[in-house]
Amino acid sequence: MRLNRWPDLEALALLVTVSELGGVGRAARQHGISQPSASSRLRTLERRLGVQVLQRLPVGSRLTAEGQMVVDWARDVLGAADALMAGVTAMRRERGAALPVAASMTVAEYLVPGWLIGLRPIEPDVTVGLQVVNSARVAELVLGGEAELGFVEGPSLPVGLASRLVGRDRLVVVVAPGHPWARRRTPLRPRELAATPLIVREPGSGTRITFETVMERYGPLAEPLLELGSNSAVKVALASGAGPAVLSELAVGDELADGRLLAVPPEGVDLQRRLRAVWIEGRRLDGPARSLLTLATRSGAARRATGS
Amino acid sequence: MRLNRWPDLEALALLVTVSELGGVGRAARQHGISQPSASSRLRTLERRLGVQVLQRLPVGSRLTAEGQMVVDWARDVLGAADALMAGVTAMRRERGAALPVAASMTVAEYLVPGWLIGLRPIEPDVTVGLQVVNSARVAELVLGGEAELGFVEGPSLPVGLASRLVGRDRLVVVVAPGHPWARRRTPLRPRELAATPLIVREPGSGTRITFETVMERYGPLAEPLLELGSNSAVKVALASGAGPAVLSELAVGDELADGRLLAVPPEGVDLQRRLRAVWIEGRRLDGPARSLLTLATRSGAARRATGS
DNA sequence: TCAACCTCATAGAAACATCCTATGGACTCG
DNA sequence: CGAGTCCATAGGATGTTTCTATGAGGTTGA
Structure with a gap:
């Protein structure tokens, strides 16, 4: 058995339903499968996670404290x-x-x-x-x-x-925690930003156009460090430590929230769109x-x- | 075959790897499975999604435009x-x-x-x-x-x-789009909030304690409409149209972002913690x-x- | 106190999906 | 034109999931 195997989405959904209906059998009915099938599936999920999530009672099943957390994460x-x-x-x-x-x-x-x-x-x-x-x-x-x-x-x-x-959406300049800019104390001047090779989306993308339009007046932009066709490709490049990137705040909200990426706001530049x-x-x-x-x-x- | 079946996380991960390495075989190697196995899995995924995500070329595989989107969503x-x-x-x-x-x-x-x-x-x-x-x-x-x-x-x-x-985290008062407060024009006064029965977390939870501590000075709090043991249970209650709830902003960020829930900020009350x-x-x-x-x-x- | 009723778990067989190895077709490159 | 790369298909082994039928445990109410 391989370790770190992904859980099954169907099983997670089943667990969520159990938490809502308070019973394995009832959840099974709602999912259109038999009760034993649901039972075995949940057992497999528990084994896979290595945590007991359900407290089986004669009148139904309730979540354990860990199960509560699992259900909330599963909902995400x-x-x-x-x-x-x-x-x-x-x-x-x-x-x-x-x-x-x-x-x-x-x-x-x-x-x-x-x-x-x-x-x-x-x-x-x-x-x-x-x-x-x-x-x-x-x-x-x-x-x-x-x-x-x-x-x-x-x-x-x-x-x-x-x-x-x-x-409204705002473009943000982001770096990985390991990047020198992550520790910089001096504010980022627009001219410096313009002169820095960046990881950007491909020409023609809304993100790219907005950025170039706004930065126009701060002097010629440096050649891109890398041009990539999707937001997440940019994020992958970032994760491996490559230099600053410009992305929509919508695209990096989660990463900023838990510190996997850091924002370096350029001084006095309005990147809203x-x-x-x-x-x-x-x-x-x-x-x-x-x-x-x-x-x-x-x-x-x-x-x-x-x-x- | 059941409709609306969840995709397989392993298959999604495989697709993401293909998008990074540019080839089905290479991705298979990285995942420790054989090339035909990967090929068949991706084909199954495509059939299940009903969208062609890969463009197979003699030199490798590239994503289609739809595939690009699928990969980005899959990463989430x-x-x-x-x-x-x-x-x-x-x-x-x-x-x-x-x-x-x-x-x-x-x-x-x-x-x-x-x-x-x-x-x-x-x-x-x-x-x-x-x-x-x-x-x-x-x-x-x-x-x-x-x-x-x-x-x-x-x-x-x-x-x-x-x-x-x-x-820092901020508690927010939220309602479902169907709730009367979603259309209210007048600002929400603290007294009115205090007098309204709310969906809240259980006593002893940090969310509950913070809320009660802050609201103390605006008069006695109404009895809760509902007491629930997890953030997502509160969200489920909200989704079915039940009255205002108090939750951490961290818990409802996504829902606020896409409009599934609406914030009703009480006037002049600082719910930060x-x-x-x-x-x-x-x-x-x-x-x-x-x-x-x-x-x-x-x-x-x-x-x-x-x-x- | 006991039978009816509920819960979830187990057993065994059938159906299904996935895996592997081996092989073939398509294209590129030297 | 041959060697090398890529992906797809075939066929058989393996493992997982499913179902029905049944059992074990506990509650409920006469």
């Missing part, structure tokens, strides 16, 4: 998996979806899945089709009627489109599109209120 | 799973661990796993033992020598312990304990720097 795992599935499902139905949506990468990656999960209970029968393209192409798709709703990042706002702010929902000007949004827009707007409002 | 899933495993592993070795740690629930749940993951590359051979107890008990365990390092939340700071700030590392006064921390403290402190610094 399942939430992330749910986001993945929601995103993938939307991307799969690109054609013929009831609500075709186009979004730029950062919005699509970090915000859209959550909105889709939120949309599910409100509009259970609506299949959302998601196309992930750059902001310029989002505008084209919306204007061409191929997407009913679009989400863009960055400064430019095309004509013919109505828009609503759904949130607006995230906007766009649709054809004059068109009245209704039904699912309207619900989705409401959800998205609300999320932006929530984030502004907490100041994060 | 695996990160959460990694946190779960790190937490569970630490809880398992409660006795006889090289570095025994005690932490209050909120810290243990949301911060410790990240620190443990960060500690792994620095101190690969150290087994951390984690006990999750309330803040008062953390102090006892540290003073009694049963834990070398402790993490506490809340206002009280016991004598005989040295401490260092590792972060300090999260502190504690150890026996006069004792000089060295080795793993020192590394862990450094990691924890750094994470707090990072969070303060970005203002979240």
Whole structure:
């Protein structure tokens, strides 16, 4: 038996259900499997984790203290998996979806899945089709009627489109804990930042464009240290100690929170950008599109209120 | 075949490795499985997701655009799973661990796993033992020598312990989008909050104590609407539309970010609390304990720097 | 006190998935 | 054009998960 084997998502979901319903058999019924199957699965999970999570009683099963923690962590795992599935499902139905949506990468990656999960209970029968393209192409798709709703990042706002702010995002300069900048005492001057080779996203990405637009006035930018096609590729490069990178705060929130990455804010530079929902000007949004827009707007409002 | 089946974490990890190494065979080698096995697993994953994620070329495999997104989402899933495993592993070795740690629930749940993951590359051979107890008990365990390092939340700071700030946490009042308060225009007065029955954590929890201590001066608190033993149980109650709840910002960051929950900040009430590392006064921390403290402190610094 | 009812665990057989080794087809490079 | 790389397929061994049927333990109520 291999060590450090991943637990089974189905088993984690089962455990969460047990914690909600208070019984193995009841949870089994809800998952559409037999009670012994559930029992054995949970036992396997316990063995794999090496921790007893359930206290079996004649009247049902309760969580142990460790089980409580496991369930809470499991909910995070399942939430992330749910986001993945929601995103993938939307991307799969690109054609013929009831609500075709186009979004730029950062919005699509970090915000859209959550909105889709939120949309599910409100509009259970609506299949959302998601196309992930750059902001310029989002505008084209919306204007061409191929997407009913679009989400863009960055400064430019095309004509013919109505828009609503759904949130703000801030680009951050980050380094790994081992990087010299992690210990720097002097503030980071914009000129120094401009002159430093950075790990950046590929040309044409919203992140890259925003950064270059803002930094323009601080002198010519140094050649990139590395150009990578996704946020997480940048993070991988960072983890291995390579130099500073510029990423969306949405992309590195977790890593900043637990110290795996450190922010080095450049002095006096505003790297905020607006995230906007766009649709054809004059068109009245209704039904699912309207619900989705409401959800998205609300999320932006929530984030502004907490100041994060 | 059941629909909406969860993907396999092992398969997701394999896909991530393929994206890093650029080849199915190379990824297989790294995972210690044969190349055909990896190939078939990835094919199964693609079938299950309904999306082609890999572009097979004679010189290797590259991700499709959809694959790029899937990999990024998968990294989140695996990160959460990694946190779960790190937490569970630490809880398992409660006795006889090289570095025994005690932490209050909120810290243990949301911060410790990240620190443990960060500690792994620095101190690969150290087994951390984690006990999750309330803040008062953390102090006892540290003073009694049963834990070398402790993490506490809340206002009280016991004598005989040295401490260092590792972060701040803020309690937030949250409601589900369907709740009347989600649409309220008037600010929430402390008196009204005090008079409202809330969903809260159980008595004795750091979250509950902090809240009651702060609210004391605004008059008697209403009886709780519901008392629940874990943060996520509170969230489940919230999701089903039940009234306002008080939770740590750490616990609801994601939900606030994508609008599944909304914050209703009470006017003029400071619900911040300090999260502190504690150890026996006069004792000089060295080795793993020192590394862990450094990691924890750094994470707090990072969070303060970005203002979240 | 005892039978009916609930809980979860175990046993054994069938179904399924995954693994490996061996091999083949496609393409690149020298 | 041959050697080397890559990924896919075939076939058989292994291991896991599933089901139904049954057992063991405890509660409930007549």
